[in-house]
Amino acid sequence: MNTGAPGEGTQGKRSSLNIVKYGGTLAILLSAWFMAQFDFFVVNVAAPSIERDLHAGPAALELIVGGYAFTYAAGMITGGRLGDRYGSKRMFVWGVAAFTIASLLCGIAADPIQLVAARLLQGLAGAVMVPQVLATISAAFPPEERGRAIGWYGAAGGLGSIAGQVLGGLLLTADVLGLGWRIIFLVNLPIGLALVPLAAWLLPEVETARRARLDLPGAAGLAAALALVLVPLGLGNSLGWPVWTWICLAVSIPVFVLTWRRQRTLGARGGQPVLDLELLKVHSYLAGVGAIVAFMAYFAAFMFTLTLLLQGGFGLTAFQAGLAFAPMGVLFSITSLLGTRLVRRYGLVVVMVGGTITALGLGLLVITVGEGLPYVMAAMILIGAGNGLVLPQLIGAALVEVAPHQAGIGSGILSTAQQFAGAGGVAVIGAVFFATAGSTTASAQHVLAMRYSAAIDLALVLVVIATVAYNRRRAIRREQAERSRTVATPGS
Incomplete structure (x- = not known):
């Protein structure tokens, strides 16, 4: 027995x-x-x-x-x-x-x-x-x-x-x-x-797709399109957004469109484009990329502007500011490990809870940033705990339906989206911060700048929560449909 x-x-x-x-x-x-x-x-x-x-x-x-x-x-x-x-x-x-x-x-x-x-x-x-x-x-x-x-x-x-x-x-x-x-x-x-x-x-050997030649023109076109966006985003703030940065951003659009069309044509002919457009038909992957873009735009900008606040507004040294980030990093690591186990048991609702915790931390920061470092540290702890329940699970959810032979390009697109979103978030939200803080070292101006940028961060996190909620509803419907088919199948 x-x-x-x-x-x-x-x-x-x-x-x-x-x-x-x-x-x-x-x-x-x-x-x-x-x-x-x-x-x-x-x-x-x-x-x-x-x-x-x-x-x-x-x-x-x-x-x-x-x-x-x-x-x-x-x-x-x-x-x-x-x-x-x-x-x-x-x-x-x-x-x-x-x-x-x-x-x-x-x-x-x-x-x-x-x-x-x-x-x-x-x-x-x-x-x-x-x-x-x-x-x-x-x-x-x-x-x-x-x-x-x-x-x-x-x-x-x-x-x-x-x-x-x-x-x-x-x-x-x-x-x-x-x-x-x-x-x-x-x-x-x-x-x-x-x-x-x-x-x-x-390291184990994994399945590869060796049948086609590497798409070097596609790789060059994609790199050029990204360069035309990332270089002005990276240098624009510090240089005062000269004319060439706007020209590069404008030119990036036709370069990307031409590259995209070539990728579609090559794929239709049976070739292997550098961008595997078949991945865009995987709804969980596409939604996951969108959620990660919103999250990374917030996260990179938050880390950047918070460093400016701690050093420029509160007068901390670089090392002291780094130590201020440590509790947030520890909480992030702990909850990211716990989150994996919790998601297996409770599903995407755990990610929604994590996003809510992050949103509460950002809300607390918006309200209390002017009260001093202890309040900022409390908000950072909440934000770190929530982030750990969100980011790793977004990555896993995006890749869950990706075929093994597409794992490399799927991971590459995902990582590129993360870096692109991070650069864009720093450029746009950083511009808001600098426009508010100005060139002064006044603590009050830095506090106001952080309040505005944290409010934008909060809006991005709410987008992440809404996207995850949508995917959760789709997953529940799929499970219900699968159970209905199983029950209706004779001999099941």
Whole structure:
């Protein structure tokens, strides 16, 4: 007779085996993802030191900080397609190796031009490396492990973002080995040198689509369209929005339209365009991309404007401001791991609850930002807790119906949408902040600027909640229809 105990024992053994089988793979993938996120944020902390040491002007600093983000975002879709064509494992190994070399070049740069070039290379390497992380998780992990792995993916991303602020400031303050700002890049060397052989040994091979040639004209057209948007968005604020930024934004529209039409034509002829338009027929994927765009536009702008408030309005140092972000990062990591388990049990309502918590935190910030740092910290804690229940689950929901052979391009489009939305959010909401704060250092003006920008952030989060609610209703209808068909089937 079945008592249940043997089943529990078998389940426990299976869980232990899964940890052994997939734990090493996940650790390798997430280490690379953490490294990419860390390097995205850490340069903000090191910018003053780089300016003094290399005598870098404002334009050079913009390119050192934003050049990585540009090539990272512009190359992401092509990186995903390369993973689909040549294999995620191979492209991950090559991406990590290139990222490590680029980090070394950043660390030994002797002038601003060398550092800008190395940062551009580092972003391109990240664009090859990062799409393979989600692609491997989506294609190689079984459904019962995939949700947990994506939860860890969200936690690693959150920790990487916060570590860029906190650990970067600590490394600079400690002046490790007398290297100054160079240590923030050279710290990647031991990680990369360990990841390359481990990835070549342990990562699984996943299904690829090798039948078609790589669409180089499509990749170039897409990169050009993104460049025409991302460069003016990244530099426009600091340069006062000169005429060329508006010209670039206007020209990006016909370039994107022409690229899109070529992608449709190539796909209709049976080719393999760099943009897999079949993915747009997957409703869960399309809705997931839309929700992630709204969320990342809010999140990137919030992190940016809050840093300006803490340093410009409250007078904190870069390191102190980084420490202020730490509780939010810890809460984000905890709830992102709990969220995976909760979503498996309760569904998308958990994401809606997380969005509501984030909205409450932003509402609290709008109301109490003028009361001082303790109130801002309380709002940040709420926001971090809510974000952890939202972002990783949005990623998982977007990829759930994507076929294994489309995992690379699906992840690449998703990552590109994240970076594009982040750049757009910083540019637009940042412009609102600067227009309100002006050029003064008055705390009251910074408080008012944060109040306005947080109100826009709140509106974006409400869009995310509404999108998730719509998808939840669709999922419930599908489940009800499936149950009705099962009941109506003879012999069921």
